Amino acid sequence: MIRSVAQSPDNPEAEAFPSFEPAPRVARAGHGRVAPYLEGLNPEQRAAVEALDGPVLVLAGAGVGKTRVLTTRIAHLIASGRARPHEILAVTFTNKAAREMRERVSLFTGSHQGMPWLGTFHSIGVKILRMHAELVGLRPNFTILDTDDQLRLIKQILQAENLDDKRWPPRALASLIDGWKNRGLDPAHVSAGESSAFAGGRGAALYAAYQARLKTLNAVDFGDLLLEALRLFRENADVLAAFQSRFRYILVDEYQDTNAVQYLWLRLLAQGRGNVCCVGDDDQSIYGWRGADVDNILRFEKDFPGARVIRLERNYRSGGHILAVAAGLIAHNQGRLGKTLFTDAPLGDRPTVIGVWDSQEEARVVGDAIEDAQRHGVSLDDVAILVRASSQMREFEERFIAMGLPYKVIGGPRFYERAEIRDALAYLRCVAQPDDDLAFERIYNQPKRGLGDATLAILHEFGRRAGVSLMRAAQMLIETEELKARPRQLLRDLLLSFDRWRKAAEEIPHEEAAQLVLEESGYIDMWKAERTPDAAGRLDNLKELVRSMGGFPDLGAFLEHVSLVMDVESADAGQRVSIMTLHAAKGLEFDLVFLPGWEEGLFPNQRALDDNGRAGLEEERRLAYVGLTRARRTAKIYHAANRRMRGLWQSSAPSRFIDELPPDHIAVEETEGAAAFGGYGVSRFDAAGFGGRYETPGSRRAEVFRQRGDGSGFGRAAAGRSFDGKAVVRAAPASGFEEGARVFHVKFGPGSVVSADGPKLTIDFDKAGRKLVMESFVTAEP
DNA sequence: ACCCTCGCATTTTTT
DNA sequence: ATGCGAGGGT
Numbered sequence A: 001m002i003r004s005v006a007q008s009p010d011n012p013e014a015e016a017f018p019s020f021e022p023a024p025r026v027a028r029a030g031h032g033r034v035a036p037y038l039e040g041l042n043p044e045q046r047a048a049v050e051a052l053d054g055p056v057l058v059l060a061g062a063g064v065g066k067t068r069v070l071t072t073r074i075a076h077l078i079a080s081g082r083a084r085p086h087e088i089l090a091v092t093f094t095n096k097a098a099r100e101m102r103e104r105v106s107l108f109t110g111s112h113q114g115m116p117w118l119g120t121f122h123s124i125g126v127k128i129l130r131m132h133a134e135l136v137g138l139r140p141n142f143t144i145l146d147t148d149d150q151l152r153l154i155k156q157i158l159q160a161e162n163l164d165d166k167r168w169p170p171r172a173l174a175s176l177i178d179g180w181k182n183r184g185l186d187p188a189h190v191s192a193g194e195s196s197a198f199a200g201g202r203g204a205a206l207y208a209a210y211q212a213r214l215k216t217l218n219a220v221d222f223g224d225l226l227l228e229a230l231r232l233f234r235e236n237a238d239v240l241a242a243f244q245s246r247f248r249y250i251l252v253d254e255y256q257d258t259n260a261v262q263y264l265w266l267r268l269l270a271q272g273r274g275n276v277c278c279v280g281d282d283d284q285s286i287y288g289w290r291g292a293d294v295d296n297i298l299r300f301e302k303d304f305p306g307a308r309v310i311r312l313e314r315n316y317r318s319g320g321h322i323l324a325v326a327a328g329l330i331a332h333n334q335g336r337l338g339k340t341l342f343t344d345a346p347l348g349d350r351p352t353v354i355g356v357w358d359s360q361e362e363a364r365v366v367g368d369a370i371e372d373a374q375r376h377g378v379s380l381d382d383v384a385i386l387v388r389a390s391s392q393m394r395e396f397e398e399r400f401i402a403m404g405l406p407y408k409v410i411g412g413p414r415f416y417e418r419a420e421i422r423d424a425l426a427y428l429r430c431v432a433q434p435d436d437d438l439a440f441e442r443i444y445n446q447p448k449r450g451l452g453d454a455t456l457a458i459l460h461e462f463g464r465r466a467g468v469s470l471m472r473a474a475q476m477l478i479e480t481e482e483l484k485a486r487p488r489q490l491l492r493d494l495l496l497s498f499d500r501w502r503k504a505a506e507e508i509p510h511e512e513a514a515q516l517v518l519e520e521s522g523y524i525d526m527w528k529a530e531r532t533p534d535a536a537g538r539l540d541n542l543k544e545l546v547r548s549m550g551g552f553p554d555l556g557a558f559l560e561h562v563s564l565v566m567d568v569e570s571a572d573a574g575q576r577v578s579i580m581t582l583h584a585a586k587g588l589e590f591d592l593v594f595l596p597g598w599e600e601g602l603f604p605n606q607r608a609l610d611d612n613g614r615a616g617l618e619e620e621r622r623l624a625y626v627g628l629t630r631a632r633r634t635a636k637i638y639h640a641a642n643r644r645m646r647g648l649w650q651s652s653a654p655s656r657f658i659d660e661l662p663p664d665h666i667a668v669e670e671t672e673g674a675a676a677f678g679g680y681g682v683s684r685f686d687a688a689g690f691g692g693r694y695e696t697p698g699s700r701r702a703e704v705f706r707q708r709g710d711g712s713g714f715g716r717a718a719a720g721r722s723f724d725g726k727a728v729v730r731a732a733p734a735s736g737f738e739e740g741a742r743v744f745h746v747k748f749g750p751g752s753v754v755s756a757d758g759p760k761l762t763i764d765f766d767k768a769g770r771k772l773v774m775e776s777f778v779t780a781e782p
Numbered sequence B: 001a002c003c004c005t006c007g008c009a010t011t012t013t014t015t
Numbered sequence C: 001a002t003g004c005g006a007g008g009g010t
Helices: A012-016 A043-050 A066-079 A095-109 A121-131 A147-160 A170-182 A203-216 A222-235 A237-246 A260-273 A320-330 A359-375 A390-403 A419-432 A437-443 A453-466 A470-477 A485-507 A510-520 A523-529 A535-551 A555-565 A606-628 A672-678 A681-688 A697-708
Strands: A056-060 A088-092 A118-120 A249-252 A276-280 A308-312 A352-358 A383-387 A407-409 A577-581 A590-595 A631-645 A648-651 A667-670 A742-745 A749-757 A760-765 A769-774 A778-780
Touching (some): A056 A066, A088 A095, A121 A260, A121 A555, A147 A170, A170 A203, A237 A260, A249 A260, A352 A359, A359 A390, A359 A590, A383 A390, A390 A407, A419 A485, A419 A535, A419 A555, A470 A485, A606 A631
Parallel strands (some): A088 A249, A352 A631, A383 A590, A590 A631
Antiparallel strands (some): A742 A749, A742 A778
């Protein structure tokens, strides 16, 4: 609810966030005076900072100063003498969040005092596993496989089992294993029922084979970083006890995103001192599809009896209308902890719902709106387009290129996932860890050096029987007659090179060694010789890779960083509009937010509904909530009556979420294209005998669902009103017009057809000039 | 070893 | 539509 609309001059967030410098001096708390870092917190924030002991759940809605509370809490723990930095465990999900927290904590504590146990779940998992690797059957220098390696390994296992990879795709097994690991299941605990989901009941056995293979490779995948850490604690009470007493205080960020393993792992640790503080927002739980379990946060008070729950509901980001709309929408979800954002800020702009004719018009009007905002002094950096699916991005990109509007796409393919970077890293891995078979396989004939599958098969076979890695197998085989002369020589050359590179790595700075490896191996030359347009970019990436190694003490540290971080910070110059998915937008904020594609099927996404029923719908709704709450000043929602999906045009109904927005807080607009259609086009259809159905979005949706006959559970009456007459949805009549045909358009008058593209006609109108119009608006000239 | 064609899927993504 | 991967042909 909007509690007050008076403008507050002392918005603590607005003042304290951008200007943290100079770093507040850490004063001793508890001398009667309030420690300076506590000043400027609102009462709830302050309660969340000061409730140090016992379990605490901080329900932090969007834009309530969550990060500030977390970092201040850490500062308070240290300043009050409750814990020293190395006695605090602070976990986040993303590297970005960890980095941000580390930076802000260091402003309080002074940069010399690091927080060794502040990091992502995975990085902390690695750290703990390296300390006790042997207890889970690994050597301390184990390698961390990325998804690519993981998949290739699974492929090999399926091949060894003679499974048809058409029928049983490796990807499917990979995601099953991933899911099992997310839920804390090792192969022995996978139920027969679940196991039957793959290769006729062999799922669990294949999982076991995969785990065994990882162990022989001395490797772990991402899931293991959590699962093995859990196993370590479960099977070694002494190790667990040591960590329980080490971590006097535990903080968890984004608790709503935790999965089962993370939860179990945390719970074990928290059972020690009991000082666990989880911060999260059940309304922003949008990662259920990758194992996050909202129930963890919903169950917190049960899991941790006597837990204190603190709600942060004072929002410092958005105007009152935006918050009211977001609140009205999310209120349609059941199973929430319940929390309503409010603000002292003015009501501000009403979120606008805009109906457009099709996705091209959508891109056009969004582009125009951005240019308009730009003219009014809005920086492009403060503008974002948040889409449900990345396939929606293309149309915006095309339009923005055409109009010369600078943009950036957030969350495309990541740096360390590029093929050339993976290849280069594979070389470095082979240098650092000669037994890294997956790395060796990747580069042993890359660039082409005449070593083919046949030789590799021999190495595999020999290595397997001798129980040694591929590199060692190669070393042994070049001494014998097993291999034909030519491959033997080629292999010998390669091994000699690696010996040389390893020596170099010890003697010269590692980035120079890396450069040497990439040059001498012919890898750089391979790309230089390639004359495809993207080769230059790849060479740049390789340069960037080598350059980025400079910041690390040695090759091993660099490789560890890479496997955990998987991305580099990119510095980009100039103002740009951001285009990203709603998922990628979580945690960000913009003055002006565009939310296109609010149509049934796309958003809420049909697949989410089909796969997960009401839970899926509610997660979609949370996604909508996340999108709306990104906006500081203005949110614009679009729905198109027609959209090209998978190559063909489909008509679509406005999203049910639009009906759920509180009508008093939104504004409704429609563009000419949509208006003409819904407006006086209808009577023409009637006259023309098309039997034009005049429908509300709601009735149309009802019909769509009736036809579909699904049971996804959307019987609930729409809470809002519908926007009558705004978007009539109809399939385009089938008949066509010949090129050159004389036609009459309700708005543009007479003209001649130039060309047709499906239901869209390009027409030279006698008076209005050339226009692209929908066929359904024209009739043959009388 | 390379190229071409065919078939297939196509929500969201971190570590 | 489009792009990616596998498989087959040259």
